[in-house]
Amino acid sequence: MEKQTVTIYDVAREAGVSMATVSRVVNGNTNVRAETKEKVEAVIERLDYRPNAVARGLASRKSTTIGIIVPDVTNVYFSELARGIDDVAQMYNYQIILTNSDEKNNSNVFESLLGKQVEGILYMGNIIDDNLRDKIKKNNVPVVLSGSVDVEKQLPSVNIDYVSAMYEVTKHLIEHGHQKIAFVSGPLDETINTEFKFKGYQKALVEAGLDYTDDLLVSGDYNYQSGYQLGAMVHDSGATAAVVVDDEMAAGVLNYMTDQDVVTPDDFEIVTLNNSHITLLTRPQLSSVTQPIYDIGAVSMRMLTKLMNGEELDTHDMILPHGYAGRGTTK
Amino acid sequence: MEKQTVTIYDVAREAGVSMATVSRVVNGNTNVRAETKEKVEAVIERLDYRPNAVARGLASRKSTTIGIIVPDVTNVYFSELARGIDDVAQMYNYQIILTNSDEKNNSNVFESLLGKQVEGILYMGNIIDDNLRDKIKKNNVPVVLSGSVDVEKQLPSVNIDYVSAMYEVTKHLIEHGHQKIAFVSGPLDETINTEFKFKGYQKALVEAGLDYTDDLLVSGDYNYQSGYQLGAMVHDSGATAAVVVDDEMAAGVLNYMTDQDVVTPDDFEIVTLNNSHITLLTRPQLSSVTQPIYDIGAVSMRMLTKLMNGEELDTHDMILPHGYAGRGTTK
DNA sequence: CTGTTAGCGCGTTCAA
DNA sequence: TTGAACGCGCTAACAG
Numbered sequence: 027m028e029k030q031t032v033t034i035y036d037v038a039r040e041a042g043v044s045m046a047t048v049s050r051v052v053n054g055n056t057n058v059r060a061e062t063k064e065k066v067e068a069v070i071e072r073l074d075y076r077p078n079a080v081a082r083g084l085a086s087r088k089s090t091t092i093g094i095i096v097p098d099v100t101n102v103y104f105s106e107l108a109r110g111i112d113d114v115a116q117m118y119n120y121q122i123i124l125t126n127s128d129e130k131n132n133s134n135v136f137e138s139l140l141g142k143q144v145e146g147i148l149y150m151g152n153i154i155d156d157n158l159r160d161k162i163k164k165n166n167v168p169v170v171l172s173g174s175v176d177v178e179k180q181l182p183s184v185n186i187d188y189v190s191a192m193y194e195v196t197k198h199l200i201e202h203g204h205q206k207i208a209f210v211s212g213p214l215d216e217t218i219n220t221e222f223k224f225k226g227y228q229k230a231l232v233e234a235g236l237d238y239t240d241d242l243l244v245s246g247d248y249n250y251q252s253g254y255q256l257g258a259m260v261h262d263s264g265a266t267a268a269v270v271v272d273d274e275m276a277a278g279v280l281n282y283m284t285d286q287d288v289v290t291p292d293d294f295e296i297v298t299l300n301n302s303h304i305t306l307l308t309r310p311q312l313s314s315v316t317q318p319i320y321d322i323g324a325v326s327m328r329m330l331t332k333l334m335n336g337e338e339l340d341t342h343d344m345i346l347p348h349g350y351a352g353r354g355t356t357k
Numbered sequence: 358m359e360k361q362t363v364t365i366y367d368v369a370r371e372a373g374v375s376m377a378t379v380s381r382v383v384n385g386n387t388n389v390r391a392e393t394k395e396k397v398e399a400v401i402e403r404l405d406y407r408p409n410a411v412a413r414g415l416a417s418r419k420s421t422t423i424g425i426i427v428p429d430v431t432n433v434y435f436s437e438l439a440r441g442i443d444d445v446a447q448m449y450n451y452q453i454i455l456t457n458s459d460e461k462n463n464s465n466v467f468e469s470l471l472g473k474q475v476e477g478i479l480y481m482g483n484i485i486d487d488n489l490r491d492k493i494k495k496n497n498v499p500v501v502l503s504g505s506v507d508v509e510k511q512l513p514s515v516n517i518d519y520v521s522a523m524y525e526v527t528k529h530l531i532e533h534g535h536q537k538i539a540f541v542s543g544p545l546d547e548t549i550n551t552e553f554k555f556k557g558y559q560k561a562l563v564e565a566g567l568d569y570t571d572d573l574l575v576s577g578d579y580n581y582q583s584g585y586q587l588g589a590m591v592h593d594s595g596a597t598a599a600v601v602v603d604d605e606m607a608a609g610v611l612n613y614m615t616d617q618d619v620v621t622p623d624d625f626e627i628v629t630l631n632n633s634h635i636t637l638l639t640r641p642q643l644s645s646v647t648q649p650i651y652d653i654g655a656v657s658m659r660m661l662t663k664l665m666n667g668e669e670l671d672t673h674d675m676i677l678p679h680g681y682a683g684r685g686t687t688k
Numbered sequence: 689c690t691g692t693t694a695g696c697g698c699g700t701t702c703a704a
Numbered sequence: 705t706t707g708a709a710c711g712c713g714c715t716a717a718c719a720g
Contacts, residue, residue, distance in 0.1 A: 076472050390705060411697080
């Protein structure tokens with residue numbers, strides 16, 4: 027990269043004003059005579075001047091960039107979240123630096139984002155270890171969790187009420203007469219699964235006086251293949267229905283059953299959680315908790331802007347409403 | 358953002374050396390006595406010093422950031438591409454600024470990326486108007502197309518051979534005895550559809566002496582819903598098979614047929630193009646051209662690094678191999 | 689309303 | 705092998 031072609035100095039010189047004035051018109055400062063403002067703007071236009079955001083960032087200590095850490099964009103749940111974030115970010119003139127972490131090197135990714143002087147971070151991972159927690163605290167940079175919960179309730183977050191959602195759909199299945207309902211979970215080192223989604227499921231069982239046995243709980247890693255494999259275990263467990271925490275896994279379970287000539291929903295019922303458009307692709311279509319994934323992203327970005335502005339948050343843990351869409355995999 | 362906590366000066370002072378020396382060890386310059394190097398590193402460790410990438414960028418005019426412009430991350434095709442890009446980018450220590458353009462404000466997005474001093478841009482859009490072309494030329498920043506072609510062959514790109522791919526699968530369907538084969542396209546203002554994918558389809562028809570009529574061509578915008586709607590038109594056209602340029606649209610067509618009691622593949626055959634994991638979710642599973650989406654992303658990022666290093670490209674238009682996976686939607 | 693002057697944190701000659 | 709000094713392009717007081 028050679029030296030920038032046209033700088034604020036060039037504009038100043040051509041317009042016969044000081045660079046401070048140019049800076050003012052570029053930044054919409056009103057303390058500029060209309061006449062000079064026009065003059066400067068004309069030169070900017072003519073020279074095709076574009077402010078250097080890096081220099082700007084250095085001088086103002088505002089990078090107008092935020093970082094977003096996502097386990098894997100390839101999963102529709104996360105990409106819809108990211109889409110919501112980006113749209114709001116663009117509205118506020120922030121750019122986003124996107125990094126896939128695979129939940130493995132979360133704190134490294136976090137560090138390098140800090141190096142870029144991001145003004146805030148949206149964290150979509152579900153694993154928050156002490157190391158990461160430590161770094162967040164030490165660097166006091168605004169962080170909000172997007173579709174992810176903090177058991178210790180330290181970090182602000184945007185989610186739906188997973189416990190209730192899971193409780194409701196499990197109860198729904200129980201009302202359909204099922205005695206053995208499987209819980210197809212994500213990784214069990216993620217508290218969002220063990221402390222929230224599972225808890226809702228469990229609560230419904232207990233309330234109905236149903237037995238919970240360990241073979242009813244299986245866990246995969248949020249993709250179709252693992253869902254398909256888990257389907258076998260679910261089948262073996264003798265369960266007649268399943269609640270699944272991820273749409274792609276749910277599709278896997280469904281297709282496994284179909285391949286075994288287990289007819290859904292007649293012989294087996296399935297409810298999934300994310301209501302991504304994956305639910306429409308399968309046959310039968312997946313009944314699902316409905317949640318505003320895009321909005322979760324959008325709202326969390328909005329929260330972050332507040333934090334970056336030093337504003338107070340009215341709600342530290344935002345809970346967006348969820349619903350239920352009965353489709354083909356339930357009776 | 359208050360003033361950075363610990364700067365290169367702090368390290369220098371604590372270590373009793375000049376900041377130039379600190380800069381050297383941070384950047385791996387070998388001209389530093391082993392002893393002082395260790396001393397400095399110890400202080401860096403102790404003070405938890407992290408170089409300010411923004412300042413660095415300004416001084417060196419290297420931002421170690423690249424921009425990626427994608428129509429919509431929400432589409433699995435693009436997110437897989439993006440994933441490939443990110444993985445290679447991380448390998449080379451580049452960060453990516455991701456922006457969704459919806460193919461609408463491509464040149465605005467491009468501009469703002471330039472403002473961020475990105476060292477290169479990966480463009481995944483399919484619309485390249487004169488305005489954009491102009492900006493690229495004027496700013497001579499490395500740009501490579503990822504899963505997108507330039508009819509004018511000006512911009513370097515990474516793709517598969519769409520013409521051949523579409524030709525082959527169409528031919529395949531013809532060999533199955535079909536006389537009327539629909540072509541389910543993406544937007545017709547995208548040359549990748551009109552000049553490449555459609556051309557391959559057409560070639561096969563011509564070669565087989567089959568008639569092409571306009572009602573065999575329908576176009577949607579790369580999502581399930583539009584595919585489903587197009588299904589009706591395809592049905593009305595009397596076609597007995599279809600080649601589809603996008604997996605989600607293919608799923609739509611398939612499900613429409615199923616809903617009309619048109620049995621796939623007995624009464625209707627479908628082949629799609631991207632072989633994303635969407636193809637596994639549907640029942641029957643979608644037969645598809647196989648293409649290395651992730652690799653297209655990875656390779657294009659690799660190409661970009663070369664360009665950013667001022668290296669020559671051995672291949673201006675990289676074509677990656679494709680294949681075919683016959684699954685449930687073909688006989 | 690406008691210009692001058694310091695930095696922002698770091699890379700990079702040029703000397704020593 | 706090391707350090708001093710300049711500059712990257714811009715924002716932000718501070719004067720005027």
